[in-house]
Amino acid sequence: MAFSATQIRRGMVLVFEGDPCRVIEFRHHTPGNLRAMVQAKLKNLRTGSNFEHRFRAADTIVKADMETHELEFMYQGGDTYHFMNSENYDQLELDDEALGDSAPWMQPGLKILAEYYNGRPIGIQLPNSLVFEIVETAPVVRGATKTASSKPAKLENGVTVNVPEFVEQGTRVRVNPSTGEYLDRAKD
Known part of the structure; x- marks a missing residue:
C-alpha cells in the first residue's frame, strides 16, 4: 500500500530500500519558502540498525505488509x-x-508476539513485565526503606538488575524486559 511521505507516523513499518523499517521518530518540517519535508528516524528490522532519512513531501512510501503471530x-x-x-x-x-537483546529474557512457556515480513520472522515483542526469582543479592540491610538506594541482584535467568535494599534473595520480582528495570515485588 503506497502513501504520501507526509502520512508517516511513529510505529509505522515501511519498506525503505527493500528492507522493512520501523519509524521511531518523525518530524514534519516546512522551512520558509522551501518545500515541505519529513525527517524520520528509522530502524531497519532486518539488520537492527538505526538511521535517519529525509523524505520530500511528494515522495511515495510503501507500507510493509506485516503479519503478527503469537509464539x-x-x-x-x-x-x-x-x-x-x-x-x-x-x-x-x-x-x-534474531532475538537480539530479548534472548536472556526467554523462559519456557513465555508467550511473545513475532512480526513476520515475507513469511519470515524479523522481530519479536516481549510482554511489558516478566516475573523472576532473585537468586543472588546482598543481604537485607536493617532499616532499609522503599526509598533507599538500590543494590544489584542476579535473577534466575542470569540477568543482573538493580533492586531496592529491602529485597532479599528468593523474592520474586517483576522486571521490565525492554529496559531491564525492577518494577516491584511479584504479587503471587
Whole structure:
C-alpha cells in the first residue's frame, strides 16, 4: 500500500530500500519558502540498525505488509531458541542474532508476539513485565526503606538488575524486559 511521505507516523513499518523499517521518530518540517519535508528516524528490522532519512513531501512510501503471530517459547538448544506458533502449532527456530537483546529474557512457556515480513520472522515483542526469582543479592540491610538506594541482584535467568535494599534473595520480582528495570515485588 503506497502513501504520501507526509502520512508517516511513529510505529509505522515501511519498506525503505527493500528492507522493512520501523519509524521511531518523525518530524514534519516546512522551512520558509522551501518545500515541505519529513525527517524520520528509522530502524531497519532486518539488520537492527538505526538511521535517519529525509523524505520530500511528494515522495511515495510503501507500507510493509506485516503479519503478527503469537509464539510460545519452548526451549533453548545451544544458541537456537525453539518456539511454537500458538495458532497453528508450527515449530520455529530463532537464533541469538534474531532475538537480539530479548534472548536472556526467554523462559519456557513465555508467550511473545513475532512480526513476520515475507513469511519470515524479523522481530519479536516481549510482554511489558516478566516475573523472576532473585537468586543472588546482598543481604537485607536493617532499616532499609522503599526509598533507599538500590543494590544489584542476579535473577534466575542470569540477568543482573538493580533492586531496592529491602529485597532479599528468593523474592520474586517483576522486571521490565525492554529496559531491564525492577518494577516491584511479584504479587503471587
